[in-house]
Amino acid sequence: MQFDELVALRRDFHRYAEPAFLEIRTSSIVVSHLRKLGLEPLTGQAAMRAETVVDYPTAQRRELVAERAVNTGADAASVEHAAEFGTAVIAEVTGNRPGPTWGLRFDMDALPLAESDSSEHAPAALGFRCDYGAMHACAHDTHTTIGLGLASRLVADNDFAGTVRFLFQPAEEGGRGAASMLAAGAADGVDRFVAVHLGLDEPAGKVSGGIQGLLATTKMRANFSGTAAHAAGAPEQGANALVTAASALLNVMALPRYSTADTRINVGTLHGGDNVNIVPSWAEMTLEARSTDTEVSKDLTERIKNALLGSGAMHGVSVDVVETGGSATMDCDAELVDTINQIAAGLPEAKTGNGFQQMGGSDDASLFARAVQQQGGIATYMTVGGGNTAPHHNPLFDIDETAMPVALDVIERLIRH
Incomplete structure (x- = not known):
């Protein structure tokens, strides 16, 4: 895949951005590209378990996004399948000699954020703003x-050792997509x-082989149920x-910080x-x-x-707290x-x-990494x-x-190494 093809594809994904578990058009385009390469990707229940997800998008919302996906060029059959069974996609490319199984994670979801329409913002100026x-x-x-792009390069000659498993993940934002894919066995057998x-916020093309400081997190929703009455x-x-x-x-934000780790609330x-x-x-x-x-994050x-719950008890209001997502810290090998x-x-x-x-x-991605490391692999x-x-998460x-x-050149050389 040449540079101009990468740019065109990226701008298409950007223009039709879709948030967590609603990557219906995005995943359908991914499936179409993979099939053109001669691959038969796993989708739906074979790639993720939607029933494990808290606050999964309603059928009505998925139908609205699916209609827009078809109207903007996605394959109708793929769209229908993604809307009903989930948006994760898994595909494998096998090399021409024995070797390890690689798992490569590529997240697909966007943020529920209104994009800038400033003429100084390239997507707006060049016509691919969402x-x-x-x-x-x-x-x-x-x-x-x-x-x-990597899949297209590897299938061209299959000149590498082992197998590469492409993990196109929904819902990284909010920390929900990886767990739903792990529930379908997405990391099984990955070395x-x-x-x-x-x-x-780094210069374009600056490569680091690993990270430090990835934060463990828990996302929550609290519902407070009281009693209505005439206010006067x-x-x-x-x-x-x-x-x-x-x-x-106020009570949550006043919780003490820890002497043993950095924390955020x-x-x-x-x-x-x-x-x-x-x-x-x-x-x-x-x-x-x-x-x-x-x-510490768990505590x-x-x-x-x-x-x-204490605030609820003080005011006579019931409180229901649900964990909607999360992730862990990560140690790079x-x-x-x-x-x-x-x-x-x-x-x-x-x-x-x-x-x-x-x-x-x-x-x-830390959940994928931990799963692989726990079964003896490296990440x-x-x-x-x-x-x-x-900055990230900015209009x-x-x-x-x-x-x-x-990025593409480095990963390709890593696989062929």
């Missing part, structure tokens, strides 16, 4: 493109696992769910109530805990739950890290840094600078597209 409330503000459009991420005539007969949630929010959304003159009978909050230590999660760094050092178009790339976020998380001038985020062939 205009319906979703945005590839974390480079997943480039990751999916790299996966398809070597690599995830790739572009961007990270009989307020004492009500149980104010919104006040309870507000109290809980965020309340992302809070909604509640029906009208100005009604004691609010309901409220809903979404929130997260993160830490550089998986066990912090339990403290958050206790704070939420030196063998893969060093090999990637050596490969990058030999590529004129790549830039290499010293040591590991420091991460400040979370990624459920790493490779990064390639994207030359992005705006102005964009990638220098010259980073894509760098």
Whole structure:
């Protein structure tokens, strides 16, 4: 796949960005490309278990996204299948001699974020901005493109040892997609696992063979159920769910930090109530805990739950807390890290840094990595600078597209190494 083909494919994915578990058009395009290469990808229940997912998109929402997917050029049969059974895609390419089984993760989902329409934002200026409330503000459009580009190169001659399993993952944002694929056996038999991420506020083409500081996280939703009443005539007969949630929010954010690890807490959304003159009978909050230590993250999660439930007890409001997603920390194996760094050092178009790339976020690729390592394999998380001038998860985020062939060249050489 030539550079202009990579760019066209990436911009197509960018223009039609789709959020978690709604990557219906995206996965259908992936399937179409893989089939053109002579591969028969696994989809639906063979690639993920939708029934394990908390807060899976409703059938009505999936139908609306599916209709748009067909109207924007996706294959109708693939769209229907993805909408009903899930958007994960797995494909394998087998080399011409024995060797290890590689697992390569390429995430597909976008963020529920309105993209900038500024003329200074390249997707807007060049006509591939997404205009319906979703945005590839974390480079997943480039990751999916790299996966398809690599598949096209490997099937051209199959000149490598072993098997490469392509894991096109939904729902990395929120930490839900990897677990649903692991439930379908996506990591079974994998000896070597690599995830790739572009961007990270680094110069375009700067390669790091591994990361440090990936945060474990738990995503949660809390539902507060109180009693409605007339706000003036009989307020004492009500149980104010919104006040309870507000109290809980302050208690959560006041939890102590840890001396043994770095931690993060965020309340992302809070909604509640029906009208100005009604004691609010309901409220809903979404929130997260993160830490550089998986066990600390678990402990912090339990403290958050206790704070939420304690506020409910104080105000006479019932509270239901559900974990909606999560991920773990990750230790990269030196063998893969060093090999990637050596490969990058030999590529004129790549830039290499010293040591590991420091991460400040979370990624459920860590769940794939842990699964592979627990069965005796090795894993790493490779990064390639994207030359992005705006930060990740920002309406102005964009990638220098010259980073894509760098990432593609490094991974190809790693497989053929």
